[in-house]
Structure formats: C-alpha cells, structure tokens
Amino acid sequence: MSTMKLKEFIKAIRNCKQAKDERAVVSKESALIRNAFKEKNPKNRHRNIAKLLFVNLLGYPTQFGQVETIKCVASDDYTEKRIGYMALSQLMNESSELLMMVTQAIKNDLNSSKSNFIVALGLTSIAEISTEDMCRELYTEVKKLMRSTSSYIKKKAILAAVRIIKNIPDTIDDFMEVIDVLINEHSHSITLATMTLIQEIINIEPERVGTFRKYTKVLIKILKNLIHSGYAPEYDIQGIKDPFLQVRIIRVLGHLGEGNEDASDDMNDILTEIATSTEGSKGAANSILYECVRAIMLIEASSGLRALGINILGRFLVNKENNIRFIALTNLHKLVNIDYNAVQRHKTTVIGCLKDPDLVIKKEALDLIYQICKNTNVKGIVKELLNFLLTAEKEFKEDLANKICMAVEKYSPTKKWHVDTVIKVLTLAGSEVMDNFICSLITLIASTAELQNYSVNKTYFSMKENLEQSGLQQLGVWLIGEFGELLVSGQTMEMDDTPINVTEEEAVETIEKVMEHYKDKGDKGDVIIQYSLVALSKLTIRFESMKGKIQELIQNQVHNPNIEIQQRACEFMKLIDEDWDQHRLAIFEPMPFQGDENMLVDATERAVREEGEGDEDDLTQLKREAAPAQTHVPEESPLDDIFGINYDQQDESPDDNFDPLGDIFGGMGTDAPAPPSDPVSDPLGDIFGGGSATASASSGLGSDIFGGSPASQTPSDLFGSAPSAPAAPTYIAHEDSNIKVLFNFERDSMDSSTHRITAVYTNKSSSVLDSINMQISVKKYLNLQLFAVSSSSLQPMPTEQVTQEMKIQNTHEGKDPIVLRARITYTHVASGQKVVETKVLEGLPTGY
Amino acid sequence: MIEFILLVNKQGQTRLSQYYNSYTVKERVLLEGELVRKCLSRTQKQCSFFNHQQFKVIYRRYASLYFIIGINSDEDINELSMLEFIHNTVETLDRYFENVCELDIMFNIEKAHFIIDEMIMNGCILETNKESVLTPLKAIMKASK
Numbered sequence: 001m002s003t004m005k006l007k008e009f010i011k012a013i014r015n016c017k018q019a020k021d022e023r024a025v026v027s028k029e030s031a032l033i034r035n036a037f038k039e040k041n042p043k044n045r046h047r048n049i050a051k052l053l054f055v056n057l058l059g060y061p062t063q064f065g066q067v068e069t070i071k072c073v074a075s076d077d078y079t080e081k082r083i084g085y086m087a088l089s090q091l092m093n094e095s096s097e098l099l100m101m102v103t104q105a106i107k108n109d110l111n112s113s114k115s116n117f118i119v120a121l122g123l124t125s126i127a128e129i130s131t132e133d134m135c136r137e138l139y140t141e142v143k144k145l146m147r148s149t150s151s152y153i154k155k156k157a158i159l160a161a162v163r164i165i166k167n168i169p170d171t172i173d174d175f176m177e178v179i180d181v182l183i184n185e186h187s188h189s190i191t192l193a194t195m196t197l198i199q200e201i202i203n204i205e206p207e208r209v210g211t212f213r214k215y216t217k218v219l220i221k222i223l224k225n226l227i228h229s230g231y232a233p234e235y236d237i238q239g240i241k242d243p244f245l246q247v248r249i250i251r252v253l254g255h256l257g258e259g260n261e262d263a264s265d266d267m268n269d270i271l272t273e274i275a276t277s278t279e280g281s282k283g284a285a286n287s288i289l290y291e292c293v294r295a296i297m298l299i300e301a302s303s304g305l306r307a308l309g310i311n312i313l314g315r316f317l318v319n320k321e322n323n324i325r326f327i328a329l330t331n332l333h334k335l336v337n338i339d340y341n342a343v344q345r346h347k348t349t350v351i352g353c354l355k356d357p358d359l360v361i362k363k364e365a366l367d368l369i370y371q372i373c374k375n376t377n378v379k380g381i382v383k384e385l386l387n388f389l390l391t392a393e394k395e396f397k398e399d400l401a402n403k404i405c406m407a408v409e410k411y412s413p414t415k416k417w418h419v420d421t422v423i424k425v426l427t428l429a430g431s432e433v434m435d436n437f438i439c440s441l442i443t444l445i446a447s448t449a450e451l452q453n454y455s456v457n458k459t460y461f462s463m464k465e466n467l468e469q470s471g472l473q474q475l476g477v478w479l480i481g482e483f484g485e486l487l488v489s490g491q492t493m494e495m496d497d498t499p500i501n502v503t504e505e506e507a508v509e510t511i512e513k514v515m516e517h518y519k520d521k522g523d524k525g526d527v528i529i530q531y532s533l534v535a536l537s538k539l540t541i542r543f544e545s546m547k548g549k550i551q552e553l554i555q556n557q558v559h560n561p562n563i564e565i566q567q568r569a570c571e572f573m574k575l576i577d578e579d580w581d582q583h584r585l586a587i588f589e590p591m592p593f594q595g596d597e598n599m600l601v602d603a604t605e606r607a608v609r610e611e612g613e614g615d616e617d618d619l620t621q622l623k624r625e626a627a628p629a630q631t632h633v634p635e636e637s638p639l640d641d642i643f644g645i646n647y648d649q650q651d652e653s654p655d656d657n658f659d660p661l662g663d664i665f666g667g668m669g670t671d672a673p674a675p676p677s678d679p680v681s682d683p684l685g686d687i688f689g690g691g692s693a694t695a696s697a698s699s700g701l702g703s704d705i706f707g708g709s710p711a712s713q714t715p716s717d718l719f720g721s722a723p724s725a726p727a728a729p730t731y732i733a734h735e736d737s738n739i740k741v742l743f744n745f746e747r748d749s750m751d752s753s754t755h756r757i758t759a760v761y762t763n764k765s766s767s768v769l770d771s772i773n774m775q776i777s778v779k780k781y782l783n784l785q786l787f788a789v790s791s792s793s794l795q796p797m798p799t800e801q802v803t804q805e806m807k808i809q810n811t812h813e814g815k816d817p818i819v820l821r822a823r824i825t826y827t828h829v830a831s832g833q834k835v836v837e838t839k840v841l842e843g844l845p846t847g848y
Numbered sequence: 849m850i851e852f853i854l855l856v857n858k859q860g861q862t863r864l865s866q867y868y869n870s871y872t873v874k875e876r877v878l879l880e881g882e883l884v885r886k887c888l889s890r891t892q893k894q895c896s897f898f899n900h901q902q903f904k905v906i907y908r909r910y911a912s913l914y915f916i917i918g919i920n921s922d923e924d925i926n927e928l929s930m931l932e933f934i935h936n937t938v939e940t941l942d943r944y945f946e947n948v949c950e951l952d953i954m955f956n957i958e959k960a961h962f963i964i965d966e967m968i969m970n971g972c973i974l975e976t977n978k979e980s981v982l983t984p985l986k987a988i989m990k991a992s993k
Contacts, residue, residue: 053958053961082988124969326895
C-alpha cells in the first residue's frame, strides 16, 4: 500500500469525528511512512516529511523521520532541501544527537554560490537549532555573511549571530566591529536586526552599554529620519512610520540613556518629539508612546519629559480599550517607586478599574491600589475596596479580601479600625480570607485589653448571621472561648445605650450551631470544629452552669471520623472529669499574648478572672471595675510556668500517658500563636511565685490558679508544706441575733501584701438560715478576689459553719489600711424574714 | 524573544505552531490545550494579554482562529507592539492567500511555515515588510513550477 498525498492525508484527518479515529489514521499513515523510509526510496520523501510536519502538529511522535530529514537537508534538490530544513527546525531540537550530522551540510549551504535561498536556509537553522559545537564550527561563516552584499542574507546572518553569542558569549568581541558597519546601514530590516543583536549583547554583558553609547547620536538620527521620511506604503502602519523599528530603536536608546546624563540629554528632544507628535489612537501609535514612556522612566529624563511620560500613562488609564488600560496599570505599578505622587494622583481612576468586567484588569488595578496605600490614605482606600468586596465575583473575591487584609495589617492607623475592618472583611468574604490574617487579628485582640469586650460582642452577632463565612466563625468561636464572660456580662451597651444581654446558654448554643454547620465540610470545616472544641473546653471554667451541655457537645465529637478531632474530644472529655477540677482553671486560664512587636505597642492589660461570678450586682461590679487597673499580666509569660508544673505533675495524674497541656496546645496548632516556652528551671517555684521576681508582678497569679475554686485546697496544702504563720487574728465582721460572721486572717506566704480571709458564718438562731451571701466592695488600691460561700444555707446548730474565702491585695500595704464595704444577706427561713446588712468594716487587724 | 507562535481554531485544534525552544510533544499538547481554553473563556471586550505559567500570552482572534504568541514573563516586551505584529503576520498571510482561512493554512502548511520563517527567526522579528516577506516565496514557487 502506498502513502497518501499530503492533501488526502489532511482531508482524512479532518474527516475524523473522534480522537480515536484520528489516532487510527495517524498511526496507519505513520507506519506506511516508516516503511517508505526503510525502502530508501527517495521518490515521495519530500511529501512524507511534509506529512510528518502535520503529524507533529497534531501532537504525535515523529522521531522516526529524523534521519530522513537529515538526508533531505543534504539533498541537492532545493525543494527537498527546503522541506528538510523546515523539518529540522520543527521536528528536532538542540538536544538531538543527530544534529551533529547536519553541521557539514549546513556549512556547505552557507558557502553555496548557487542561490541566496540556500544560504538563507543554512542561516535559519543556525539561528533556530544550533548547539554550542555547531556555533563554534560555523561562526566564521556567519560573520562573513554579516557583510554580505545581499540584505536578505545579511539580516538573517545578524539574527544567526544572536544565537551564536548566546551559545558562546566569548564571540561577542568578534561581532563588535561588524556592528560598527551595520549601524550605518540604511535598511529597515538590517537596522531592526542590528537593534536585536545590540539588545541581546546588553542582556548578556550589561557592561557593554558603555561601548554602545557612542551610537546614541547615530540612533537618534536614524529615528529622526524615520519619523520625517516620506510615505513608504510597505512600512507605514496606520499612518505611523515603521512602528516596529521605532519601538526597537527607542528600546535601545532607553538602555543607552540609563544612568547616563549626557546620553539622556542627547535623546531628550527626540523623545519629547515622539511623545508629543505621535498621533493616532490605534495600536501602532500607542505601542510607540508606550515604548517612549518606558524609555523616559529608564533614562535620566528632564522633569518636563518625565511629566510628559506620566501624562501619557494618565491618558492610557482612561482609554476605553482594555489593552491600553492594562498597559497603563502595569506601568504605573513600575512608576510607584520612582514617583509616588504622580501615581497617587490617579488613585480614583485606578479604583474605578475594579468595576471592569475583565479579571486581568481588576487584578492589575488591585495590585496597584495596594502599592498606593499608605498610613495616611488607607482608611479611604479600604472603604472603597470594601464596597467592591460586597459585589465581587467569586474569582476576584479572594484576591480582594486578602489584599484588604494585607493593607490593613501593614498600614492600619488604629487597632480599633484594624479590628473593625477585618471583621467586616470576614463578614463579607470570610471563607476567602487566609488563616494568617485571622490569627494575627486574634493576637491583636488578645493583646489589647480594651478591645476584647468590643470584639467579642461585635463578632458574636456577626457570626450568628453569617454562618457560611468560615473565617468569621473561626474568629468568633475563638473569641467566645477566650472572652465568653465578657459576652455574657451584660455590661456592653448597644449604640442606643440598651444593654446587650447574651446568656451563657445562647453563647454555647451559637458554638453548637457552628459545629453542626461545619460538620463533614472537609478540612476547613474540621479546623472550625477543632476551634470549637477548644473554645468549649475553655468555657467550662467560664460558664460553670453550662458544664453539662458542654460535656455533651464534646462527647458528640468523640466519634468524629477525623482522628485529630476525635483525639482532642477524648482529651477534653478527660479534662472535664472532676479529677482535673483543681487544674482545669490553670489550663484554661486566658492566654497571655506576646504577639508581634508592632501589635503590642500597648502593654497587655487583662483583668484577673473572678471566681465569684454569677452574682452580678453593683457591689461586685465596683470591684470588677477596679480590678483591671490593679492587676496586670507579667511580662514573662506565666504560660511557661503552667506548662512546667503540669509536666511535673504527670506522675500524680490519673493517667500516666495523658499529657493534657501538650495536647491542648498541640490541638491548637491552627490557633493563635502561643508564646515560646523556655525551659523553666523551677516550675513549681515559678507558678507559686516563690520568691521569684514575677511574684509581685503577677499579683499572686500562681495562687490564684489553685486557690481559685472554692472547694480546692490552698496551694500550700496541695504541696504539703504548711505555712509557718503565727496564730491567725480574727475580726468580727457582723453579729446579730441570727448570725455571726467572723473573719480569720492569714497572710499570703509569698506576698506579704496579700491577705487571705476566711469568713466563717455561724447560725445563732433556731431556724435554718438560707440564701446566705456576702458581697464586698473595696477602694481602688485594694485588689479583691471573693469566692462563693461554701454553702448558702445553715442549719440551726452552733457546730455548723459556712465559710467564704476571699483574698485582698493591698497595694498600699503599710500606708493605707484595709477598709471594706460589706453587704451581708440571708433569709431567716422560720419567719421568712429577708435580712440585708450593709456595713463598713474598719480597723481590721494588721501587723500579724 | 518570542517563545512560540500558535494558530489554533475554536475547537482547540492547532493549525500551525512554531516553538523557538525545545518542548516535548506532550508539553506542547498540554500547553496548547490550556491556552485555547483560556482564550476561549475571554470575551472580545477583555484585554488581549494574560499570564500563563512562565509566559506572557498575547493573542488576537480572527473569526474562528486564534493567533497566540507566548513570551517569557521575565522578558521586558512591548505588548502593544506584539499585538501589532500579530496583525502584521495575519495581513501578510492574507495577502498571499487572499482572504486567508483555516483551510488555506492547513493545506499549505509548508508555505505558511515559510512565511512565518521569513518574519520571525529564532523568536526575533526578522521582517515586517509584507512584500519583502513574500518575494522569496513567490520566487521559489515560480522557479519550482
């Protein structure tokens, strides 16, 4: 069977309806061509190689034709030679070992005296496929041909030289003198090729610019002549004289003027002329103007010329054609570092580009807008960007949301604005925002006490309405976990001064909803579930009343298919267990943040959490308000200490393999950054502030942690070293016919300014006393921690006692005495009489 | 430097391709497919440039044919000039084939290559004068008759 004609073959391919038909036709024909090559019959060789070109185009292998291609190249017949060379560029590449075989054939052709066309074929193959070895072999021929009398040969020889200098940079020297001659040739194509060669030399050896600078005046003259030449129909495009050549020359001039005043001065006039007199709204004119702007930005342009260039970009920016606007945007981008103000002037127009339906334009504009951002204008710009975020399509939303976050992080003038803006972005495009922006916002809030209440409330209400925005949920869940008590405090006012009332139950329900929503939603959803688990666990100490519900929610995750969630859930379940009652408080204590330096301008101030929460009235509030001013988290992170003590306690823990803290913090891998934990030499001493410098700064934080829960033992009991305190003085705080309240004083073993007071209630009546409670308010210099009464009711027996612990730190110890205002309430069950006693307690014992 | 020039129809079939650096057949097929998809997804109103992998892509559509030029991203090129050059190429083909269409290029693939070879050499613009581009081809055709 003989092979088809080229036309028949192409028709056969065109008739194929399916890819598999095409494959069949191609493989059949390829097999036939291979056989024809084997028979060494040169009759249809030319036709078969042409078919291979087509096969190659379709994306099928053609290696079997390479040897035949080389035979064609060496053929005496021009038609065969031509198709051979064509196949050489198309079917073979530099790495092909067979190429060495054609070197001699090419050399012969370069020296051919038969026809210029044959020489040209040789030059083309050098330009397109030559290897380093081939270049060495052939470059003397090429150099000679660069001086050919035929411009057809000459232009191809110049471009072949471009390939040679790339392969063998040493040869550049050899070509320099030829360029001296070529530069004075008056031919469009020779000048064009010469410009390409010069540009390539500059690319390879930038220091050669100095040598080429001598051509500045010649090039200016060529350019001038070109612009003022008469009508040349073959080179005119849309009324512009050879725009391709103009662009090329201006490009080289730009290089020559870069960093050189003299050369720049020389070209000032011609560039001004081109920038002002190139007319036409079509592509050709704009391509020249564009090149001109680039040269102006590169050289040491005069201020007038620079203004001209910037004006051109301004005009481009309002052009109705997208291509031109794209160019304007990319170049303004380059200009930002050179002339910020000039770019900044176009701010409004650039922002307007975000309305463009073309994504390419929008992205370019967004990049530029980000570049324009500064501390001073970021608010205005971001406000506009947020409007666009509202309507942005999916593909653009991600870019836009993250760029806003970037701008906010970098330039935000205030922390409040930072918080507001990122929450807004999260509300609009929370699922597109990258994790790192959420984490840094968490760090910011956690390290800025005055924003915590605001942030948790704001986020809480936004997250409830935007369940889809995963980023917002992530933030919200973390905030509820960390600052839940601020959310339910009832202290936050709405705009119209009505208090916001969120109950503990509602807060936990919100987390429940989030968990429900993000169940089985892939990796992103799993991250949110993990955040939720951590938050819920933290809430066990903040919302005591919700412990049961929380336990239930965590229990639900124990069988989660995600192993990470499953493990966390199991661990947290264990932590809720009463075995851990004493330690839970320490574990879930608010996290002290060290954050980024630039975010922690203000020292972190945080209220020490009170245990006596739940009975909110004006008295305790007084105390609560007073607290933050008095206490502050030490600079040294107590977290390290917490780590330390728990590692130590492992031996005592019910399950030896259970390393709760490691896991908790491991589980929060995606959570906010924990401060680096340095090795702690004496963790026990540190946590209880034993003589270390952190003791006073931490206001007895260590003891807070363990002295916290009312039922717990005192820290000294815990570790068996009874304090060697003298007999504790007592003080009768209140006595009436029904009740006696006696204060037992005890100085804190570590901190002499801290007094531990145990109030002992005894029933003097014959009736049960119920609803026993005492609230205490203190002056600002006193720091009070009041715990709940051990029981709210008292049987009518003198042996029966109810105790209530409190801790008072006197920051004016030795100067001002401790003065308390107490409100004691109880109900005399027999008579139903409700007693409220308010009194000032003065003259409390000191100096014990 | 131009990395490649492609002529692809709306069905995604490549009708002419010249690569100025080595690519395997597989790489080419993949690249061409992705480029056509991107071009097709863009409307006439959108701009003629986009980035694809390491390439700046400049394209123009003529009826059902896309002319696509790829340039390395790190190369400082004049996109507008490239766009003009594509048009110049099309006009040259048009002058030779008289109202060039997809089939002309398919059935005269040698000649089409010849024309492109006279205009671009190793990725550099060689000639933009249509007459100078076509004269050698006409001379050869005359001689071979």
